Amino acid sequence: MPISGSEIVKMLPGKKPCKDCGFPTCFAYAMKLASGGATLEKCPYLAPEVKAKLEDLLAPAMKLITIGSGDKKVQVGNEEVIYRHEKTYIHPPGIALLISDKEDGAKVEEKIKKIKELQYPWVGITIKAELVAPYFESGDKNRYLALVKKIYDSTDLGMILVAKDLDVLFAARDICADRRPLLYPITKGNIDAAIPKLKEKSTPIGVRAESIEELIPLTTKLKEAGVDEAVLDPGSRNIRDAIRDQTFIRRAALKQGFRLLGYPTIAFPCFMAQDTLKEVLTASVFINKFASIIVLSDFNQHTLLPLLVQRLNIYTDPRFPMAVEEKYYEIGEPDENAPVLITSNWALTYFIVFSAIEATKIPSFLCVKDAEGLGVLTAWAAGKFSGDSVGAMIKKSGIESRVKHRRIVIPGRVARIKGELEEALPGWEIIVGPREASGIGAFLPEYAKSLR
Numbered sequence: 001m002p003i004s005g006s007e008i009v010k011m012l013p014g015k016k017p018c019k020d021c022g023f024p025t026c027f028a029y030a031m032k033l034a035s036g037g038a039t040l041e042k043c044p045y046l047a048p049e050v051k052a053k054l055e056d057l058l059a060p061a062m063k064l065i066t067i068g069s070g071d072k073k074v075q076v077g078n079e080e081v082i083y084r085h086e087k088t089y090i091h092p093p094g095i096a097l098l099i100s101d102k103e104d105g106a107k108v109e110e111k112i113k114k115i116k117e118l119q120y121p122w123v124g125i126t127i128k129a130e131l132v133a134p135y136f137e138s139g140d141k142n143r144y145l146a147l148v149k150k151i152y153d154s155t156d157l158g159m160i161l162v163a164k165d166l167d168v169l170f171a172a173r174d175i176c177a178d179r180r181p182l183l184y185p186i187t188k189g190n191i192d193a194a195i196p197k198l199k200e201k202s203t204p205i206g207v208r209a210e211s212i213e214e215l216i217p218l219t220t221k222l223k224e225a226g227v228d229e230a231v232l233d234p235g236s237r238n239i240r241d242a243i244r245d246q247t248f249i250r251r252a253a254l255k256q257g258f259r260l261l262g263y264p265t266i267a268f269p270c271f272m273a274q275d276t277l278k279e280v281l282t283a284s285v286f287i288n289k290f291a292s293i294i295v296l297s298d299f300n301q302h303t304l305l306p307l308l309v310q311r312l313n314i315y316t317d318p319r320f321p322m323a324v325e326e327k328y329y330e331i332g333e334p335d336e337n338a339p340v341l342i343t344s345n346w347a348l349t350y351f352i353v354f355s356a357i358e359a360t361k362i363p364s365f366l367c368v369k370d371a372e373g374l375g376v377l378t379a380w381a382a383g384k385f386s387g388d389s390v391g392a393m394i395k396k397s398g399i400e401s402r403v404k405h406r407r408i409v410i411p412g413r414v415a416r417i418k419g420e421l422e423e424a425l426p427g428w429e430i431i432v433g434p435r436e437a438s439g440i441g442a443f444l445p446e447y448a449k450s451l452r
């Protein structure tokens with residue numbers, strides 16, 4: 001549970017006020033610490049034991065874990081709320097593709113190709129699976145290491161190394177250590193042997209137990225050893241137990257502030273379901289509740305895309321509508337006679353209108369007015385898509401230098417801004433377009449002809 005500023009200030013030195021931290025009082029500094037806006041290093045008078053205690057109290061309730069490196073790194077954890085509507089979820093679960101070393105060369109190639117190619121542009125971003133999990137199943141160490149090397153050489157993705165044999169697990173880590181692979185599983189049976197090797201190189205690990213109760217001594221031992229980058233697997237292998245365990249871990253971390261379960265979790269639909277449909281449904285449950293890494297045995301576009309869209313929807317911050325930048329966008333290669341249309345900057349509105357124009361194959365300019373991420377009608381009702389503000393945007397955008405005509409198409413739903421916009425844009429003719437984007441296909445071809 002987060003500590004408040006008034007609790008922190010009781011632990012500060014309280015010099016009268018010396019201001020060496022850059023804040024006018026200890027209380028002001030404490031408030032900043034509580035909100036995450038300052039670090040403990042700023043006050044030089046903190047006793048070491050107080051500093052250590054504050055460090056612990058100020059640490060996030062759930063650890064942030066990084067797998068992979070560079071722009072392909074995947075970060076999970078650091079969540080602050082149980083339910084998205086309380087604030088927002090922060091780090092979407094990483095979706096991983098399991099590749100067994102028992103699979104033949106052609107299948108391995110196919111899976112590597114799949115995870116590289118199945119990427120989808122979606123309202124301005126690209127959604128995709130981002131982790132690959134080589135699985136030691138054959139019992140042949142060399143075969144597994146060859147698989148790890150092949151994946152390492154042919155992708156730049158984050159990796160989850162799945163091998164029960166510690167010798168094999170650490171040999172695999174040495175192949176791809178620079179990519180910060182996650183090592184799984186660390187268990188009651190191998191933890192003592194694993195800790196010295198884990199301390200050699202900082203690497204995230206997956207802690208596997210047969211129950212939540214069994215996880216706690218393992219995380220205690222890891223904390224004591226200073227190995228703290230972990231994701232948890234409570235061992236549940238059916239949906240009912242998994243929901244129970246995932247919920248318990250999330251609540252213990254965030255509501256009770258129980259540090260020994262304050263880690264993200266990993267889930268394995270690949271080991272829980274016998275057929276593809278059940279596996280996808282199980283993965284879908286884990287996206288909602290509350291896995292941070294989800295490992296699938298296989299996927300194709302029909303099974304992966306719905307999961308990616310579900311994940312995007314759940315992990316989109318509900319406080320901020322998805323929006324695109326205010327400017328004019330070119331569709332095709334518009335010339336000086338091309339139509340000019342305007343819409344608001346809610347991402348969904350923008351992409352629907354853009355796609356409708358694109359489908360007509362008529363090169364056009366689409367001006368997008370910043371309406372704080374609202375759709376056209378809502379933006380108008382909120383005073384963010386008025387004739388004045390649209391006129392100002394058009395003047396500022398530079399579109400006047402791109403076309404020789406002075407005609408602009410406004411959405412039919414806000415026809416009432418026509419008069420105001422004519423006043424704001426002297427010399428421009430305001431055309432009222434279709435009420436819905438679906439009408440653009442019928443409207444635009446004839447209209448474009450009239451401009452030539």
Ligand code: SF4
Nearest residue numbers: 015018019021026043
């Ligand atoms: Fe208080 Fe420390 Fe800041 Fe001085 S430096 S005002 S003692 S918090």
